[in-house]
Amino acid sequence: MSDKMHIKLNVNGEDHEFLAEPRDLLIYALREKLNITGPHVGCDTSHCGACTVTLNGKSVKSCTMFVAQANGAEITTIEGIGQPGALHVLQESFREHHGLQCGFCTPGMITRATKLLEEIPNPTEKEVRFGMAGNICRCTGYQNIVKSILAAASELNALSEDQKVEAAE
Amino acid sequence: MNDLTPEREERSANLKGLGCSRKRVEDARFTQGKGNYVDDLKMPGMLHGDFVRSPYAHARVVSVNKDAALALDGVVAVLTAEDLAPLNLHWMPTLAGDKQMVLADGKVLFQGQEVAFVVARDRYVAADAVELVEVEYEELPVLTDPFESLKSDVVLREDLAGQTTGPHGPRKHHNHIFTWEQGDETATNQVMDSADVVVEESMYYHRTHPCPLETCGCVASMDKVNGKLTLWGTFQAPHVVRTVASMLSGIEEHNIRVISPDIGGGFGNKVGVYPGYICSIVASIVTGQPVKWVEDRMENLMATAFARDYWMTGKIAATKEGKITGLHCQVTADHGGFDACADPTKFPAGFMNICTGSYDIPVAYLAVDGVYTNKAPGGVSYRCSFRVTEAVYFIERMIEVLAIELDMDSAELRRINFIRKEQFPYQSALGWEYDSGDYHTAWDKALKTVDYDGLRKEQAERVAAFKRGETRTLMGIGLSFFTEIVGAGPVKNCDILGMGMFDSCEIRIHPTGSAIARLGTISQGQGHATTFAQILASEIGIPADSITIEEGDTDTAPYGLGTYGSRSTPVAGAAAAMAGRKIRAKAQMIAAYLLEVHDDDVEFDVDRFVVKGVPERFKTMKDIAYAAYNQAIPGLEPGLEAVSYYDPPNMTYPFGAYVCVMDIDVDTGVPDIRRFYALDDCGTRINPMIIEGQVHGGLTEALAVALGQEIAYDKMGNVKNATLMDFFLPTAWEVPNFETDHTVTPSPHHPIGAKGVGESPHVGGVPCFSNAVQDAFRAFGLRHTNMPHDHWRIWQTANDLGLHE
Numbered sequence: 020m021s022d023k024m025h026i027k028l029n030v031n032g033e034d035h036e037f038l039a040e041p042r043d044l045l046i047y048a049l050r051e052k053l054n055i056t057g058p059h060v061g062c063d064t065s066h067c068g069a070c071t072v073t074l075n076g077k078s079v080k081s082c083t084m085f086v087a088q089a090n091g092a093e094i095t096t097i098e099g100i101g102q103p104g105a106l107h108v109l110q111e112s113f114r115e116h117h118g119l120q121c122g123f124c125t126p127g128m129i130t131r132a133t134k135l136l137e138e139i140p141n142p143t144e145k146e147v148r149f150g151m152a153g154n155i156c157r158c159t160g161y162q163n164i165v166k167s168i169l170a171a172a173s174e175l176n177a178l179s180e181d182q183k184v185e186a187a188e
Numbered sequence: 189m190n191d192l193t194p195e196r197e198e199r200s201a202n203l204k205g206l207g208c209s210r211k212r213v214e215d216a217r218f219t220q221g222k223g224n225y226v227d228d229l230k231m232p233g234m235l236h237g238d239f240v241r242s243p244y245a246h247a248r249v250v251s252v253n254k255d256a257a258l259a260l261d262g263v264v265a266v267l268t269a270e271d272l273a274p275l276n277l278h279w280m281p282t283l284a285g286d287k288q289m290v291l292a293d294g295k296v297l298f299q300g301q302e303v304a305f306v307v308a309r310d311r312y313v314a315a316d317a318v319e320l321v322e323v324e325y326e327e328l329p330v331l332t333d334p335f336e337s338l339k340s341d342v343v344l345r346e347d348l349a350g351q352t353t354g355p356h357g358p359r360k361h362h363n364h365i366f367t368w369e370q371g372d373e374t375a376t377n378q379v380m381d382s383a384d385v386v387v388e389e390s391m392y393y394h395r396t397h398p399c400p401l402e403t404c405g406c407v408a409s410m411d412k413v414n415g416k417l418t419l420w421g422t423f424q425a426p427h428v429v430r431t432v433a434s435m436l437s438g439i440e441e442h443n444i445r446v447i448s449p450d451i452g453g454g455f456g457n458k459v460g461v462y463p464g465y466i467c468s469i470v471a472s473i474v475t476g477q478p479v480k481w482v483e484d485r486m487e488n489l490m491a492t493a494f495a496r497d498y499w500m501t502g503k504i505a506a507t508k509e510g511k512i513t514g515l516h517c518q519v520t521a522d523h524g525g526f527d528a529c530a531d532p533t534k535f536p537a538g539f540m541n542i543c544t545g546s547y548d549i550p551v552a553y554l555a556v557d558g559v560y561t562n563k564a565p566g567g568v569s570y571r572c573s574f575r576v577t578e579a580v581y582f583i584e585r586m587i588e589v590l591a592i593e594l595d596m597d598s599a600e601l602r603r604i605n606f607i608r609k610e611q612f613p614y615q616s617a618l619g620w621e622y623d624s625g626d627y628h629t630a631w632d633k634a635l636k637t638v639d640y641d642g643l644r645k646e647q648a649e650r651v652a653a654f655k656r657g658e659t660r661t662l663m664g665i666g667l668s669f670f671t672e673i674v675g676a677g678p679v680k681n682c683d684i685l686g687m688g689m690f691d692s693c694e695i696r697i698h699p700t701g702s703a704i705a706r707l708g709t710i711s712q713g714q715g716h717a718t719t720f721a722q723i724l725a726s727e728i729g730i731p732a733d734s735i736t737i738e739e740g741d742t743d744t745a746p747y748g749l750g751t752y753g754s755r756s757t758p759v760a761g762a763a764a765a766m767a768g769r770k771i772r773a774k775a776q777m778i779a780a781y782l783l784e785v786h787d788d789d790v791e792f793d794v795d796r797f798v799v800k801g802v803p804e805r806f807k808t809m810k811d812i813a814y815a816a817y818n819q820a821i822p823g824l825e826p827g828l829e830a831v832s833y834y835d836p837p838n839m840t841y842p843f844g845a846y847v848c849v850m851d852i853d854v855d856t857g858v859p860d861i862r863r864f865y866a867l868d869d870c871g872t873r874i875n876p877m878i879i880e881g882q883v884h885g886g887l888t889e890a891l892a893v894a895l896g897q898e899i900a901y902d903k904m905g906n907v908k909n910a911t912l913m914d915f916f917l918p919t920a921w922e923v924p925n926f927e928t929d930h931t932v933t934p935s936p937h938h939p940i941g942a943k944g945v946g947e948s949p950h951v952g953g954v955p956c957f958s959n960a961v962q963d964a965f966r967a968f969g970l971r972h973t974n975m976p977h978d979h980w981r982i983w984q985t986a987n988d989l990g991l992h993e
Contacts, residue, residue, distance in 0.1 A: 040312070042312070043312070047311070050227075050228075051230070051310075054230070055221075056221070056225075056227075056228040057220075057221020057222070058221070059225065059227070059401075059402065059452070060227065060484075061401045061402065061403075061452075061485070062485045062911070062912045063484050063485055063486075063911075064485070064911050064912055064913060066911075066912035066913060066917075067401060067912060067917070069401060096221065097219075097220065097221030098220070098221050101219075101220065103216075103220070106219070106220070110219040110220065113215065113219050114211055114212065114215040114216070114219055115211065117211075117212065117877050117878070117880075117881045119215060119218055119219065120453075120713035120714070120715070120881060120882075120885060121400070121401070121402070121450075121451065121452045121453040121712055121713025122214065122215075122217070122218025122219075122223045122450065122452070122713065123223070123225065123400075123401045123402045123452030123453060124401050125218045125219055125221075125223075126218075126221040129219060147920070148920040148921050149920075149921055151919075151920045152919040152920055152921040153919075154919075154920075155401065155912070155917050155919060156401070156920075157399065157400055157401045157453045157455070157885075157889070157917065158401075158453055158713045158881075158885045159881060159884055159885050159888075160881075160884030160885045160886075160887060160888035160923055160926065161884075161888070161919075161920040161923050162884045162923070162925050162926060163881060163884065164920065165920060
């Protein structure tokens with residue numbers, strides 16, 4: 020095969036350096052070289068979103084991006100979104116509102132939702148449905164996913180209001 | 189005693205037992221990306237397998253040249269049928285009594301068929317090597333139409349040449365598999381001949397695919413030192429896989445351990461045994477290293493487990509007033525190149541004989557002809573009990589067609605034909621005993637909630653406005669009333685490869701009063717770890733939060749037949765309750781000993797045993813558990829454990845009433861679902877939150893199938909929808925919000941009265957969506973048009989009716 024490339028990535032705040040072939044996909048670099056198995060492969064064609072990660076601030080489907088294209092990037096996967104005991108509001112909300120069943124789409128779904136709520140902090144139901152249309156779930160019918168995201172948005176907005184009040188005080 | 193005092197209510201609530209919308213225990217790991225799916229497994233020295241697949245639907249394999257592939261750095265082995273033949277593993281038995289090539293043995297019968305298995309250092313090298321295997325094919329005539337297949341001189345299955353009898357009786361033609369007949373043909377024909385009204389309709393239920401988000405895969409690891417084979421995989425029935433693997437490989441069953449880790453959805457796709465599993469096992473035995481095989485999406489859609497593909501012709505007889513007097517159903521079933529349907533052995537067309545639906549039909553006849561074609565094998569129960577989706581679609585369309593013929597309202601037509609509450613248990617004309625039901629109550633509640641009469645009025649006004657040229661949208665009101673048949677099944681008539689379809693639960697109570705329970709089923713998202721603990725909490729008085737549920741490891745779980753056909757709650761759920769009752773029976777003796785009274789003088793009270801009439805004298809389950817391990821109790825063995833193998837006396841029959849309201853843009857063919865109301869009666873409700881989630885999901889898959897999800901073939905046998913670009917999986921944008929509702933008619937024979945719910949919404953949902961589309965055009969003369977109702981086909985329907993003129 021062709022010569023290997025020297026790749027540097029910052030994933031979930033940690034620096035990684037490794038060799039990869041130019042054709043290696045980002046998803047397999049994450050899953051098989053770095054053992055970050057939260058993002059999944061569902062379709063290989065960018066349709067299902069199970070592989071969604073945040074790359075330099077944007078939602079990206081890591082199954083259709085070469086790791087070489089991501090060289091030097093900052094990446095956040097589901098593993099970097101919350102920790103046991105300090106979960107992200109969305110992680111709590113998905114559990115609270117039964118926004119998942121088999122769990123296979125969930126890492127991509129929550130990762131995408133964190134970005135959606137940055138893009139549109141106070142979304143309407145329609146905006147959530149449109150903004151999440153790149154992530155397929157085969158189990159839930161989306162109703163509870165939408166509910167989870169809307170509830171998380173309310174909670175995050177209430178939190179930021181509190182912070183504003185605190186800052187003003 | 190036993191009045192619900194507040195104190196007692198509080199103790200009961202602490203258990204989080206039956207009826208509690210308990211949050212799922214599975215979710216902590218899934219929301220943090222810590223699920224453990226098969227492709228997450230990584231082992232030292234693990235190799236990757238990948239298939240060379242046939243580009244042709246029907247061809248002779250003239251030669252396979254592995255040299256170039258084997259010469260590639262990192263390639264360890266390339267297996268072909270020739271390599272498997274000495275082990276007698278080049279063919280494998282199917283669940284339907286047929287056999288299937290593991291790797292192409294002389295010819296291929298469908299596009300995507302497995303021809304060679306490449307084993308390499310990593311998935312990239314394996315994929316490279318697949319390209320380097322040179323296969324020479326000689327094309328043969330392709331048959332993709334089962335009716336043509338039954339007339340053709342082309343012999344698809346040369347291995348069966350001359351066999352005029354198959355596992356399900358006589359074969360009428362070399363491409364014919366079986367004829368399965370149920371009911372009384374003569375009596376049905378007599379009714380047809382003398383009826384006031386007989387309507388006939390033919391319909392095609394298209395081929396589709398369950399398409400769980402995680403594809404199928406496995407890791408096989410043969411430990412040559414101790415002779416043990418471990419197989420991790422996406423198995424909906426791990427114990428059955430172990431038994432099959434043992435029978436095929438000759439490895440004794442105690443030396444095989446099958447583990448289903450977390451499964452990313454199943455929907456029937458993960459019931460069968462696929463060539464990838466066999467090849468991985470062989471490759472691990474040959475190389476002595478673990479071998480992983482995970483199919484990609486295209487392989488999944490092309491080769492593993494299609495669903496449906498039923499050509500159904502019905503005749504329904506009725507009086508002028510609309511009372512149904514007879515039903516005739518003739519099915520031509522396209523099974524593809526091998527008969528690999530996942531049905532209980534004695535039911536080659538599954539439970540298609542539930543096609544009399546929810547109606548009191550005195551006489552009926554069903555005949556199903558299974559046919560070989562050059563399409564992928566499968567025929568799995570995609571989110572339904574065996575072929576029940578086909579059956580319910582059939583009868584719910586026939587009802588609509590009869591309503592059109594009689595110029596009646598189809599809601600009323602259903603009502604006058606429902607099996608009445610007092611008729612249960614009800615013997616159907618095609619051989620089932622429906623355990624319980626209250627259809628009229630459910631139907632009335634549904635129609636009232638949606639203001640059915642108001643909807644019909646609005647629809648009539650819309651039609652009038654359309655005719656006046658004031659609108660270009662039409663309104664469809666879709667109705668369906670379904671009866672599922674789930675929980676296979678009584679061992680006396682249901683088995684898979686000879687294994688009776690019981691299920692099991694084993695419980696161990698720990699000394700400090702917490703517990704572990706293991707079952708023969710396996711969750712693929714249904715939330716078993718949450719709900720089975722709730723059943724046990726109510727049965728044994730230990731909080732659900734203190735009960736661990738384990739499934740899917742054949743070395744630890746008791747033997748069970750797995751999870752499909754909504755059988756987990758009806759069968760394994762019953763086993764859990766029965767095992768719980770055994771625990772309780774022993775706990776009662778321990779409590780009586782500790783309280784120094786006779787066994788009969790104590791009674792169970794939520795989480796404790798109390799002395800009858802003296803509620804202040806009691807021993808909690810925690811006290812009892814400790815005593816079971818730290819005291820010598822005369823006449824009792826130490827410990828507190830139980831196991832139950834449950835053979836259900838009957839299936840359960842959940843039912844439901846669905847209404848869909850949609851607006852259809854006549855010029856674009858785009859439907860807009862503005863309301864969907866789903867009333868489900870699944871008997872006793874274990875966890876309402878999870879039930880609601882299952883209903884949402886099942887309805888969404890119903891929407892998909894009714895409105896576009898299809899595996900289509902061209903004349904050459906090429907699959908036209910083998911990626912998610914072309915295979916319709918709805919997104920959040922296409923799916924509406926669903927209104928859920930329920931009635932509760934407990935199953936009289938299930939220990940807790942539960943019936944199962946995961947598949948009902950799919951079964952009832954498909955005809956409901958389809959009926960809504962077709963109802964929109966009823967006023968313009970449409971009687972029936974086939975699914976899937978994608979935008980183009982809806983537009984075509986409107987065009988055929990002259991609505992674009």
